[in-house]
Amino acid sequence: NAGVMQNPRHLVRRRGQEARLRCSPMKGHSHVYWYRQLPEEGLKFMVYLQKENIIDESGMPKERFSAEFPKEGPSILRIQQVVRGDSAAYFCASSPASTGGTGELFFGEGSRLTVL
Amino acid sequence: QKEVEQDPGPLSVPEGAIVSLNCTYSNSAFQYFMWYRQYSRKGPELLMYTYSSGNKEDGRFTAQVDKSSKYISLFIRDSQPSDSATYLCAMKSNSGYALNFGKGTSLLVTP
Numbered sequence: 001n002a003g004v005m006q007n008p009r010h011l012v013r014r015r016g017q018e019a020r021l022r023c024s025p026m027k028g029h030s031h032v033y034w035y036r037q038l039p040e041e042g043l044k045f046m047v048y049l050q051k052e053n054i055i056d057e058s059g060m061p062k063e064r065f066s067a068e069f070p071k072e073g074p075s076i077l078r079i080q081q082v083v084r085g086d087s088a089a090y091f092c093a094s095s096p097a098s099t100g101g102t103g104e105l106f107f108g109e110g111s112r113l114t115v116l
Numbered sequence: 117q118k119e120v121e122q123d124p125g126p127l128s129v130p131e132g133a134i135v136s137l138n139c140t141y142s143n144s145a146f147q148y149f150m151w152y153r154q155y156s157r158k159g160p161e162l163l164m165y166t167y168s169s170g171n172k173e174d175g176r177f178t179a180q181v182d183k184s185s186k187y188i189s190l191f192i193r194d195s196q197p198s199d200s201a202t203y204l205c206a207m208k209s210n211s212g213y214a215l216n217f218g219k220g221t222s223l224l225v226t227p
Contacts, residue, residue: 004159033213042120043160043204045214056213091159102167103148103208103215107159 002027004108005074006092012114019079019086021111025094032075033105034067037089049075082115089113119143122205122218131227135192139205139218142186146207146216149181151190154202154220163203164190195225 005024013019025032034046045059049069060067064082069075079086089112093105122139129135137151147168152160164179166172166188172179178191188207192199202220 035215035217040219042122042217042219043206043215044217048213058212059214093159102165103150103206104162104165105215107152107161109157109159 004029004092004094004106006090006108006111008111009109010112010114012116013082014116015083016081019082019113021077021079021090021092021113022074023077023092023094023108024074025092026106029094029096029106031095031097032069033093033095034075034077035091035093035107037091037110039088043091046077079113082113084115087113087115120205120207120216120218123221124219126222126224128224128226129195131195131197131225133195133225135190135195135199135223135225137190137192137203137205137221137223139188139207140186141188141207141216143207143209143216144183144186145209145211147210148208149179149188150206150215151177151179152204152206152217154204156201160204195223197225197227200224 032049035043047067048056064080066078089110091110093107120141149166151164154160169181169183176193180189202222204220205218206215
């Protein structure tokens with residue numbers, strides 16, 4: 001399967017714990033995006049990364065949230081000290097370098113975080 | 117006012133009907149317009165992509181962009197039960213990387 005792979009698909013955390021979500025982009029894609037979908041809300045942009053670089057993090061909450069896309073391995077979205085309001089579906093998307101600015105994204109199936 | 121407005125529905129139509137889905141937007145800088153389809157508990161899938169104004173057709177799907185009215189549409193001809201999903205409009209400007217999504221319209225096509 002050459003699609004965008006996200007894991008875990010479902011994650012349950014208690015308040016105050018850490019959540020780590022992983023994303024492997026499609027083969028040949030060097031651009032990774034993270035979006036969050038809150039219940040009854042549309043998808044909201046969080047961050048855009050290329051290998052070893054954060055290009056645009058304008059949608060990331062200022063505290064507790066961080067993202068990385070190392071030279072080797074998947075992209076990681078990390079949420080520290082989770083709160084109930086972090087419960088959402090987190091989607092990763094990727095694109096090749098040639099269409100990075102056009103919005104033609106390939107999404108994974110999402111990681112659903114539930115905070116108890 | 118939200119940047120992208122989309123009626124959440126739900127919209128229920130009989131099989132074979134023509135479906136019209138719409139979004140309005142407020143940011144005149146938007147140049148790229150997309151429609152994504154999202155099945156329940158799945159990720160969005162790109163259906164149609166349009167740059168600037170005009171129409172684009174792909175099989176049973178037609179996308180229209182009217183920048184003067186800040187209004188985009190997706191038409192589905194000969195709708196099928198397998199078209200039952202949530203349809204998300206999305207758009208972005210030339211600057212920046214964020215897609216701005218509507219909340220999505222839930223469509224149900226009944227046999």
